[in-house]
Amino acid sequence: MRKLLSSxxxxxxxxxxxxxxxxxxxxxAFHGGxxxxxxxxxxxxxxxxxxxxxxxxxxxxxxxxxxNLPDLIRFRRMLGLFAFFYACxxxxxxxxxxxxxxxxxxxxxxxxxRYITVGFAAFILLIPLAITSTKGWIRRLGGKRWQQLHxxxxxxxxxxxxxxxxxxxxxxxxxxxYGALVAILLLWRLGSWISKQRSQAPVRVAATRASVNG
Amino acid sequence: MLxxxxxxxxxxxxxxxxxxxxxxxxxxxxxxxxxxxxxxxGLFELALPSHTALAATKLTGLVKSxxxxxxxxxxxxxxxxxxxxxxxxxxxxxxxxxxxxxxxSPWTVSVxxxxxxxxxxxxxxxxxxxxxxxxxxxxxxxxxxxxxxxWIGFSFSNLVKLVEPTxxxxxxxxxxxxxxxxxxQAKYAGIDFPYVEGLRLDEAMHPLALLCVGMYGExxxxxxxxxxxxxxxxKYGFKSIKSLLKIRFQEKxxxxxxxxxxxxxxxxxxxxxxxxxxxxxxxxxxxxLGEIFKRPTLMFNGYGDQVASLYNGMDLKKNY
Numbered sequence: 001m002r003k004l005l006s007s008x009x010x011x012x013x014x015x016x017x018x019x020x021x022x023x024x025x026x027x028x029a030f031h032g033g034x035x036x037x038x039x040x041x042x043x044x045x046x047x048x049x050x051x052x053x054x055x056x057x058x059x060x061x062x063x064x065x066x067x068n069l070p071d072l073i074r075f076r077r078m079l080g081l082f083a084f085f086y087a088c089x090x091x092x093x094x095x096x097x098x099x100x101x102x103x104x105x106x107x108x109x110x111x112x113x114r115y116i117t118v119g120f121a122a123f124i125l126l127i128p129l130a131i132t133s134t135k136g137w138i139r140r141l142g143g144k145r146w147q148q149l150h151x152x153x154x155x156x157x158x159x160x161x162x163x164x165x166x167x168x169x170x171x172x173x174x175x176x177x178y179g180a181l182v183a184i185l186l187l188w189r190l191g192s193w194i195s196k197q198r199s200q201a202p203v204r205v206a207a208t209r210a211s212v213n214g
Numbered sequence: 215m216l217x218x219x220x221x222x223x224x225x226x227x228x229x230x231x232x233x234x235x236x237x238x239x240x241x242x243x244x245x246x247x248x249x250x251x252x253x254x255x256g257l258f259e260l261a262l263p264s265h266t267a268l269a270a271t272k273l274t275g276l277v278k279s280x281x282x283x284x285x286x287x288x289x290x291x292x293x294x295x296x297x298x299x300x301x302x303x304x305x306x307x308x309x310x311x312x313x314x315x316x317x318x319s320p321w322t323v324s325v326x327x328x329x330x331x332x333x334x335x336x337x338x339x340x341x342x343x344x345x346x347x348x349x350x351x352x353x354x355x356x357x358x359x360x361x362x363x364x365w366i367g368f369s370f371s372n373l374v375k376l377v378e379p380t381x382x383x384x385x386x387x388x389x390x391x392x393x394x395x396x397x398x399q400a401k402y403a404g405i406d407f408p409y410v411e412g413l414r415l416d417e418a419m420h421p422l423a424l425l426c427v428g429m430y431g432e433x434x435x436x437x438x439x440x441x442x443x444x445x446x447x448x449k450y451g452f453k454s455i456k457s458l459l460k461i462r463f464q465e466k467x468x469x470x471x472x473x474x475x476x477x478x479x480x481x482x483x484x485x486x487x488x489x490x491x492x493x494x495x496x497x498x499x500x501x502x503l504g505e506i507f508k509r510p511t512l513m514f515n516g517y518g519d520q521v522a523s524l525y526n527g528m529d530l531k532k533n534y
Contacts, residue, residue, distance in 0.1 A: 035307065036288075036296035036503045037359060097506050115494055166494065169357075170404030170475060171304035 005071035014075055018082040021049045022089070039097040046090040047164065051178045053083035054157045058185040065192070077133050080153065084130040087123050119163035125156040154189075157182045271433040273346060273366055281422060282350035283516075288361040290430045292503050297437045298355065299456055300403035301392060309437035312399055316436040318457070323442060327462040328383035331376070337441055341427060343376065344368035348431075349424055349445075354486045354515045356450035356472075358508070360500045365445050366428030369421045379415065379463045386418040387411075387468030388444060389460035405475050411455040412468035412482065413446070414524075422447055422520055426454075448517040450484045481534040485525070486515035490534045 004010055025045055028034050034041040057079040064072045094116075099106045110120045129150055131137070138146045161182055165175035299309035302316075324334045335343075346366050354360045374386075392408035394400060400407050417423065424445040427433060434440040439456025446454050452472050462468070472480035479493055488498040488511040499508035514521050525533075 036292035037306070037501065039501065039506060040306075040359070097501075098508065100507050109496070113495060169304075170300070171402055172404060173402060 002069065002071060005069060005074065011074060011078070015078060018053070018078065021045065021086070039093060043090065043093045046086045046093065049086040050083055050090055051157075051160055051164065053079055053086060054153065054160060055178065055181045055185065057083055057153065058157060058182065062185060062188045081130060081133060084126045087126055091123055115163050115166035118159045118166070122156045122159035122163060125152045125159070129153060129156075154186055158186075270435060273428045273432060275346070276348040276366060276431070277345050279347045279349045281520075282348065282364075283352060283362060285350075285352065285362045287350060287364055288503050293361055293363055293429065294435045294437055296361075296503060298357075298451065299437055299439070300405055301390070301397040301400045301407060301409070301457075302437065303399035304403055308399060310435075312397075313436035316396055316440070316457075318436065318441040321441050323458055323461065325373070325377045325461045325463075327387075327464045328380045329463050330378035330380060333377065335373075337427075340373075340425070340442055343425075344372040346427065351424070351445060351447040352515050352517075353445070353447065353451055353454075354500060354511065356452055356480065356484070356492065356497075358495060358497065358500045358511075360502050360511075360515075362502075363429055364431075365424055365426045366431070367424045367426035367445065370423045370425040370444065371419045371421065373425055373461075374415075374419060377463075382465045383463035384415055384465050385463070385467050386413050386415055387460075387462040387464055388413075388455040388458060389462070390455055391457040391459040405471055408459070409455060409471045410468065411444070411453055411470050413453075414467075415463070417446075417521075417524055420521060420524065422517060448485055448514040448521045450480075450486060452480070453484050483525075483530075483533050485521075485530065485534075486511060486513070487530055487534065488513060490531055 025034075025042060028041075029038070057076060060072050060076040060079065064070050095101060095103075095106055099109065110116050129152060132141065132146065132149060141149065161175060161179040164178060165172060168175060295310045296306045297309040298306070299313065302309040302312040319337070321337045322334050323340060324332075326332045345368065347368055348364050348366055350362060350364045352360060353363055388411045390407070390409035390411075392400070394407075397407075413423070424447075426439070426443050426445040427441065429435075429438060434443065439454075439458075442458050443456045444454045444458060453470075467482060470480075470482055472484075473482055486497075491497050498511055500511045501508050512518070
């Protein structure tokens, strides 16, 4: 398993897998498979995949620890970037077919509709994360600050779920399902943070001093 | 009162689509039933007693209607595979899949309440109330998409005149069929069933308000509200109740399903109105199925010349 995870080819395979939702949409588009409302179909499909990729990205750290598979980290950046990629497609279907590329109409819509507001905010939050996803940016920001910045993905995931929840008319099963996944993943982090605080409490002062000196 | 004579054929005498499409069965059917049933009736193509395939049965001899739009019609495929019919699931593609075995025969619509002649109508009787017209209407969903559909039916007022509402009757309450056995998806819909809707009596009496039994030259597909539904083209689609079971005339305004769920989002009137937004999205534009970009939504869905006077003196921002 570990060998598989560290293989160069696994990354290629995962990359191609991440592209299959787009491929499936393309295939449907050329075979009349997008239904009576193709714009909505693409909006819903890309929206679903943003949430799925955010959940998978957020699952990497817990899975690394729980399964003792540290090499899973190799896929995290790519998965996060695919969440952003599908978010860009999702945004394009909004600014294009929905708003006819009218920026002032879009801003009005963003300000007025709360489900658009939170969805748009989630998208904006992902932009700096995508930009600073490179090794160079990790170096420039420093590991700690980089990590703090990238915690914005928590907010993006929560906002994404709210966006979905506020959009549906009455059947809230799917938004609640994503909400539950995001909640579990964030609560796990809270839990591990608390237990870390407890176990490290006596040595924290020393650790801080050490880092200042270092 | 306007009750025209209608042919003696019954609802069950019409031909299932599967039969008329199949030449051999077509000929056999003629053999079984004989030419007598076909003679001079005109309304239906030929006779075949059937209780199996009442959905998608051809209706002919339709009268053209001056209310029809000349706009491009949506395809039968679109109108039967993009449906809101929450009893059969909340995804647009669910009703087509989950309503396949929906049993709509026999079917009885009961009319009760403040009427001098309460009664039950069988589908046969409903089809004889008035000559069937084809009415090509715009249909605007509250979700900001729209379609153009060649419905078949007649003005609901024809039925109202038969039952003679009393002076007390101010509103008409409609109720859909509901059977959790046949509609197992309904429990996830998040709304209460049976689905109920309502109109003011003068709205219901408006000639545009259609008691609808078919579309595209056939009886209604199950997912489009078979065997009989309302079609009220100047209101959002959810006002047009499907698979109609009960009609009640009453003094008080009846509760309506979506209004009960979220009264700030779905009013009793729910006239198509581009100037009153849904709290969560704009109603000023709509996407006609088959088009990419949105088009402006018309007041009363473009039927303002006919229906605006129903709402004289009313604040439509309050009575949304």
